[in-house]
Amino acid sequence: MEWEQPGIVLDTHLHGEGDLVVTLLTPRGLWKGLAKGGASRKQAALWQRGNILAARWIARTADQLGAITGELVRPAAALAMAAPETLEILNAACALAAGALPEREEAPESFAGLLRLLAGIDIPGFALPELCRWEVALLRELGFGLDFSSSAGGNDRLAYVSPRTGRAVTLSEAGEWVDRLLPLPAFLIEDVPARPEDCVAALRLTGHFLARDVFGARHKPLPPARAGLYERLSRSLEEKQTHAG
Amino acid sequence: MGGPELDNLIAQFARLPGLGPRSARRIVLKLLRERETRLLPLTEALRTAAAAVRTCSICGNLDTQDPCAICANPHRETRICVVEGVADLWALERAHVYRGLYHVLGGTLSAIAGRGPEDLAIAPLLERVERDRPDEIILALPATVDGAATAHVLTEKLKPFGVPISRLAQGVPMGGALEVLDEGTLATALRARSPA
Numbered sequence: 001m002e003w004e005q006p007g008i009v010l011d012t013h014l015h016g017e018g019d020l021v022v023t024l025l026t027p028r029g030l031w032k033g034l035a036k037g038g039a040s041r042k043q044a045a046l047w048q049r050g051n052i053l054a055a056r057w058i059a060r061t062a063d064q065l066g067a068i069t070g071e072l073v074r075p076a077a078a079l080a081m082a083a084p085e086t087l088e089i090l091n092a093a094c095a096l097a098a099g100a101l102p103e104r105e106e107a108p109e110s111f112a113g114l115l116r117l118l119a120g121i122d123i124p125g126f127a128l129p130e131l132c133r134w135e136v137a138l139l140r141e142l143g144f145g146l147d148f149s150s151s152a153g154g155n156d157r158l159a160y161v162s163p164r165t166g167r168a169v170t171l172s173e174a175g176e177w178v179d180r181l182l183p184l185p186a187f188l189i190e191d192v193p194a195r196p197e198d199c200v201a202a203l204r205l206t207g208h209f210l211a212r213d214v215f216g217a218r219h220k221p222l223p224p225a226r227a228g229l230y231e232r233l234s235r236s237l238e239e240k241q242t243h244a245g
Numbered sequence: 246m247g248g249p250e251l252d253n254l255i256a257q258f259a260r261l262p263g264l265g266p267r268s269a270r271r272i273v274l275k276l277l278r279e280r281e282t283r284l285l286p287l288t289e290a291l292r293t294a295a296a297a298v299r300t301c302s303i304c305g306n307l308d309t310q311d312p313c314a315i316c317a318n319p320h321r322e323t324r325i326c327v328v329e330g331v332a333d334l335w336a337l338e339r340a341h342v343y344r345g346l347y348h349v350l351g352g353t354l355s356a357i358a359g360r361g362p363e364d365l366a367i368a369p370l371l372e373r374v375e376r377d378r379p380d381e382i383i384l385a386l387p388a389t390v391d392g393a394a395t396a397h398v399l400t401e402k403l404k405p406f407g408v409p410i411s412r413l414a415q416g417v418p419m420g421g422a423l424e425v426l427d428e429g430t431l432a433t434a435l436r437a438r439s440p441a
Binding site: 011017044045046048049050051072074075077078079080081082084087088090091092094095098223224225228 | 262263356357359361388389390393394397400401427428429430432433436
């Protein structure tokens with residue numbers, strides 16, 4: 001058994017003294033393999049979380065762990081290291097993909113979305129809105145898609161999502177339930193710029209469904225990297241609003 | 246093979262870094278063949294080290310005295326270099342390029358592996374900085390995703406003390422040709438370029 005595919009490094013664990021068990025996201029889905037000498041000085045830069053590789057997996061039979069080798073295509077980890085927020089986004093995305101996606105099941109939308117996010121990780125203002133859009137795609141691919149199909153007309157627009165059903169509701173439909181609904185930022189459904197407060201709202205929205213449907217169903221909490229990102233961003237937004245007020 | 250004592254000795258050696266069962270057997274054979282010149286001095290050295298070496302209560306270094314020789318040296322500069330482990334501290338000492346003090350964190354933060362600030366010596370570092378007010382804090386952490394995340398968190402926590410914080414540069418190693426460097430190192434080297 002053998003394949004050659006692009007891959008994204010999601011997680012690594014030391015195996016013995018010099019090898020790594022690597023988790024990659026590939027067009028074939030989440031895939032694990034043994035990177036021989038992966039912890040060595042020569043290969044350490046390659047197997048950093050978030051890096052995009054040309055990966056090669058080889059095993060005697062399909063159900064074996066197999067051996068993985070790779071060649072660096074885009075050093076997303078090195079590009080993200082300089083800025084704390086970018087690094088947090090990279091960690092959150094990789095932790096979500098590693099924790100949410102099933103092993104060896106194709107997830108083309110999640111793969112393409114994460115590839116896009118990591119390829120542009122160093123573009124200012126790109127990564128955070130892209131993470132939010134990717135989380136919507138991840139939910140959809142895992143079978144917990146949010147329903148943005150409700151029709152809105154005239155001055156009415158989709159503005160909230162029901163935390164119970166995941167269905168979007170319009171401003172007029174929200175009525176007295178508005179306090180119980182999750183705000184739906186416009187950039188998730190239209191091609192409009194995302195402000196910081198929109199991104200925080202989007203992370204709250206997707207975080208609710210990821211925690212309840214994806215991780216909650218497995219009796220796991222939302223990965224600390226993702227929970228920490230939302231907490232820090234919402235705290236910094238609150239501080240900004242307090243200073244402005 | 247030669248009784249449980251021998252098997253146990255081989256197993257103990259085989260657990261050490263860089264050794265496997267085959268190397269462990271060779272070492273044990275060598276020691277037993279040269280009992281007077283190898284085995285007994287090694288036994289004595291191990292017993293002495295186990296009794297005498299302790300972790301420095303200030304910086305986390307390993308030494309036979311507490312505070313360690315570095316912390317107790319009044320001629321050291323009052324700047325603190327934060328390192329991941331004792332091996333990094335030893336590497337910097339071997340280079341003879343740094344004459345300040347150290348703080349051993351005992352690892353790096355990892356949101357994915359679930360290693361939080363409470364698992365590392367971050368609280369003692371903050372107490373030390375507040376108490377001693379060093380001239381500078383140098384974050385000499387690994388150039389990995391977890392190392393960089395730890396450096397960002399430490400920078401955030403240390404900022405309120407008003408002490409200058411710096412990080413080790415990343416880039417082209419001594420004797421390194423550009424064509425053999427990985428793309429990540431090249432990217433960071435280019436970003437961290439300095440005026441000629």
